[in-house]
Amino acid sequence: MKCKHFWHKSTLLLLNITKALKVITIFTLGVTLSTFTYADVILHAFNWKYSEVTKKAQEISDLGYKKVLVSPAYKSTGSEWWARYQPQDLRLIDSPLGNTLDFKEMIDTLKSKNIEVYADIVLNHMANESYIRNDLNYPGQAILNDYSKNIDHVNTLKLFGDLTENYLSSNDFHPAGCITNWGDAGHVQYWRLCGGDGDTGLPDLDPNNWVVEQQKSYLKALKNMGVTGFRVDAAKHMSNYHINSVFNDEIKKDMHIFGEIITSGGSGNGSFDNFLAPYLNDTDHGAYDFPLFSSLRSALGYGGSMNQLVNPGAYGQALPSSKAITFSITHDIPTNVGFRYQIMDPVDEKLANAYILGRDGGVPMIYSDHNESNDNKRWQDYYKRNDITAMVKFHNQLKNHTMQVIAFSDCILLFKRDHAGIVGINKCNNDQDVWVDTATHNLYWYRNYRDVLNTSDVQYVKTQWHKFTIPSRNAKMWLME
Structure with a gap:
């Protein structure tokens, strides 16, 4: 609307x-x-173990949250938070955050408290394992060997497919090559995300029929378990053809889907015009409202004016309400060197929260981590900070008030x-x-x-x-x- x-x-x-x-x-x-109309607040339980979310279900409910976004659920290894964004196998859930059984218990427990579960998903690439092997077979022979040692247990974690064999090969990836032109949509969507110093990057998936069917099977499995929303990670790096091929009508039905496309402004900004605007036009998904976030930073910052927040959407500096996920901080901003300039002054961040939780537009999201960014625990237990919970209360009690x-x-x-x-x-x-x-x-x-x-x-x-x-x-x- x-x-x-x-x-x-x-x-x-x-x-x-x-x-x-x-x-x-x-x-x-x-x-x-x-x-x-009224939109429930999403708690982004960033890098929380699924068992921790389960344990805190009653508290989360008592604080007024109705939706919880959890970190990617599939096979991944490594203790660092970013390892969760390097999938090894979509056919089962098994990572330091928990396994399929933990994930299902979390969904059922939250559902009993009338709380929905959103899943963060990664469909653009697979894990960068060039440092340990030279092939593009996933999950790879080493992991298949581990599966075979305890195949009965592994099969209890299965979402779909045959876990005795690889399900991806070199035929399912774009040719190797790192993104160099970040302003060109084709280059950003076809080439790899690389880390420099000779890194060959995250293997970029080709949306052929086989890949699309595997990804659809994964999303259907999560939906059947009770997931009601998807956050599409790295949507900027996927073609809209790929996105629309995966998210068919069956998967989209009764689901809230939104993409992560980081921009530094709204209409007229290159990153908005080249990436976010086409995504919103060519799909029926929502997205993080980075245009509004930019308006907030500008208005609250030195030399800014609060009149920028009277009606930013009228000037293309905020997304339409029905499309917008609003926020004052996301996990990408403090944990990535290139985006840390967007961290607001703590007082400005509080004022921004009052704006997004006080207004009636968009779906507000509150981020809460375990100090993965090493910022003196600034966002650790953020979800239950007194001012945040008071603002959520205000938001919840004013449903349908324009x-x-x-x-x-x-x-x-x-x-x-x-x-x-x-x-x-x-x-x-x-x-x-x-x-x-x-x-x-x-x-x-x-x-x-x-x-x-x-x-x-x-x-x-x-x-x-x-x-x-x-x-x-x-x-x-x-x-x-």
Whole structure:
């Protein structure tokens, strides 16, 4: 569903109010930015063991999460987080995160708590094993030998196929060669991701009929186990022909599918125009909303203005609500040197979270790791940090309430969710007062609006004009009681 914009000229006011020796000039308006309905928050349990997710199922439910995205489930080895993105065999689940039995137990446990499971999937390439062998047979003879030693147990982990033989050969890969032109879609989608220093790269799969059928069998097996969503890793490196061949109507039915295509902006940005826009146009999938993320970084950063966040989608700087996965951090940003410049100041990140969890557009995703990036545990247990859980509560209680912007300036953005909640975000270093015409903006009188981030802050609305104060470098999320 695309955003609809209703500008009410009659409510466009320029207020210049002096109150308690403080003068603030702001624009106030009534803008309905979206008719997007309620979307549940996704917890990205990055690199968590499946047994850990199972163990924490009740806690995850209590905190308000309704969906959990887990790391790739197939045969992979190696203790590093990035080894999970190097598949050796799609026909069974067996990695340091757990096996098929652990994965199924996790799905069943979460389902009993009314929580859905999303799976991170890798279809572009296979594991880079050139350092131990010269062939492109997968899973390879060494792994097949290991299977044969305990074939009865291995078969209990099987998703599909015959585990006594390889299922991929050199005929199933593009020729070797590293990506050198990152602005050319054909080059990015046909050649290999390489690490430098003579690395021959991740073997790039050719979407021939055999490969596509194997990948479809894998996705069907996960779906039959109870998975309800797929995150398509490295979608930028796959042709849309490949993606559409794998994701047929049977697989897409009742599934939420979104791709990971990293861009540094929205419309007009080369990475958006060459990769993300064609992906959204040629498939019916969603995607990470990197255009909105770029808008957030720009607006909250030095020299930016909060008016950039009034309606970024109108200028191609945010994805349509029905397509967008919104976020303030993803696993690729802190764990890859080339993307670390996108890490926000911690306070700006908190304000960004208030925006994505306070608004009504897109599907918010909260990332939580085990300090894989070595950032002083910044995102470890992030999912249960007090401010995050309070914002999830705000988000969950305002289902089906649309968003209307009340006021904005370079420093602040104030918007409401119909009559039921108000969000104020202040990026500047001094407190900001905003006087709001509660009659025009349909805020209920003689009701408390309590800030979920600081529950001692209660706004009791009882007159036509009410002053909302947003402290410096802070956010307020007032929920009507």
